[in-house]
Amino acid sequence: MPSPFPDTPESLGIGRLATGRATSLFAPDVERRRADIDHALRGARVLVIGAAGSIGGATVRQLLTSELAALHAVDTSENELVELTRDLHGSARVNRGTEFRAMPIDFGSEVFHRVLLAAAPYDYVLNFAAVKHVRSEKDVFSLLHMLDTNVMKQARVIGWLHKRHPGSRYFSVSTDKAANPVNFMGASKRLMEHVLFSAAAAPFEGRSATSARFANVAFSNGSLLRGWFHRLAKGQPLAVPADTRRFFISLAESGEICVVAAVLGLHRQILIPRLDPEHDLRALQPIAEAFLRHWGLHARCYDDQGEAMRRLASDRAEGAYPLVVTPLDTSGEKDFEEFVSDGERTLDVGFRAIEAVPYDVDPGEALPAFLALVERAVSEAHTPVSKANLAAAIGRVIPEFHHCETGKSLDDRL
Numbered sequence: 001m002p003s004p005f006p007d008t009p010e011s012l013g014i015g016r017l018a019t020g021r022a023t024s025l026f027a028p029d030v031e032r033r034r035a036d037i038d039h040a041l042r043g044a045r046v047l048v049i050g051a052a053g054s055i056g057g058a059t060v061r062q063l064l065t066s067e068l069a070a071l072h073a074v075d076t077s078e079n080e081l082v083e084l085t086r087d088l089h090g091s092a093r094v095n096r097g098t099e100f101r102a103m104p105i106d107f108g109s110e111v112f113h114r115v116l117l118a119a120a121p122y123d124y125v126l127n128f129a130a131v132k133h134v135r136s137e138k139d140v141f142s143l144l145h146m147l148d149t150n151v152m153k154q155a156r157v158i159g160w161l162h163k164r165h166p167g168s169r170y171f172s173v174s175t176d177k178a179a180n181p182v183n184f185m186g187a188s189k190r191l192m193e194h195v196l197f198s199a200a201a202a203p204f205e206g207r208s209a210t211s212a213r214f215a216n217v218a219f220s221n222g223s224l225l226r227g228w229f230h231r232l233a234k235g236q237p238l239a240v241p242a243d244t245r246r247f248f249i250s251l252a253e254s255g256e257i258c259v260v261a262a263v264l265g266l267h268r269q270i271l272i273p274r275l276d277p278e279h280d281l282r283a284l285q286p287i288a289e290a291f292l293r294h295w296g297l298h299a300r301c302y303d304d305q306g307e308a309m310r311r312l313a314s315d316r317a318e319g320a321y322p323l324v325v326t327p328l329d330t331s332g333e334k335d336f337e338e339f340v341s342d343g344e345r346t347l348d349v350g351f352r353a354i355e356a357v358p359y360d361v362d363p364g365e366a367l368p369a370f371l372a373l374v375e376r377a378v379s380e381a382h383t384p385v386s387k388a389n390l391a392a393a394i395g396r397v398i399p400e401f402h403h404c405e406t407g408k409s410l411d412d413r414l
Contacts (some may be wrong), residue, residue: 048073055251272355
């Protein structure tokens with residue numbers, strides 16, 4: 001059985017169970033442009049926000065393959081930041097000439113503002129801080145926290161950087177769920193893109209901004225797949241939604257596409273992977289079954305969580321393990337995944353496995369009006385607010401937003 005703190009999925013070779021690939025999708029593009037990446041990053045000062053998360057950490061490791069002058073890592077999770085620091089030093093990833101600093105700070109706080117005021121100019125700022133779970137939109141309080149983190153703090157930091165570090169290239173990771181969003185999380189990331197690229201939110205002078213949308217990161221922290229490690233280690237049934245297919249990239253691939261977007265992407269471009277629905281969409285239930293086989297177990301499927309828990313001991317005695325197969329009927333779930341919204345187009349930008357979506361939208365006055373509404377809601381506790389009026393306000397900025405509300409939450413399931 002795996003421990004509660006297993007090796008990374010990459011080191012276990014388990015990532016390929018989800019991606020179906022034995023080698024990185026983006027590695028050929030990265031290696032072909034290695035000289036350009038190294039030239040751009042040589043001697044650069046880099047700030048990574050949300051550095052201790054799965055994607056942030058993977059990107060930090062990728063960045064440190066170049067000769068940076070400095071890499072400063074910021075994250076609110078002190079424990080995860082400590083673990084990242086130990087891992088980087090333990091694996092000798094930090095070059096002798098690179099100044100590495102880890103700061104457990106909220107990136108939207110005035111304390112972080114002080115960091116930007118005190119620091120020498122950064123050449124690159126990469127932001128991975130986000131509330132990323134659809135389950136985090138279950139009530140108005142969690143939703144406001146999501147909008148504050150994914151949108152308002154982003155706008156604040158962009159404004160601070162414009163004043164103190166105007167020459168920085170700024171990258172902020174988005175999500176495939178921002179394309180034709182059906183949940184608040186995806187909508188918050190689409191709003192983030194508007195904040196990132198729109199002159200209505202921050203002036204363009206002296207700044208360059210890029211983003212990336214990509215698929216589920218296999219076995220990333222907080223993901224369903226990563227949860228299987230913990231369920232197995234704790235002797236609890238695994239769960240998976242029925243008849244569900246998703247695109248996956250590995251942890252290493254997430255770092256590679258983010259570095260390419262941050263370093264080589266052009267201003268107002270959102271980089272996306274070239275993934276073929278016919279070959280790259282992966283069914284979740286077979287992945288769960290393959291995961292159990294990896295540990296020498298075979299899946300025994302149930303549609304009732306209580307029965308799965310009752311049968312756990314007898315199943316294990318027979319070399320089996322209970323897998324609860326649930327309907328895909330919780331709020332905000334899409335039947336399919338996409339990277340390009342209706343009305344958007346794609347550009348070939350010279351990569352085999354990556355293309356770009358140019359940002360050419362003008363949200364107009366709806367965006368600053370929305371930012372003002374959310375600013376009042378998060379800073380004034382007595383201001384009336386509801387999910388319904390937030391959804392209506394979002395719809396004025398993102399007409400393609402159609403929230404899928406079923407009244408069921410992932411918090412009610414394994």
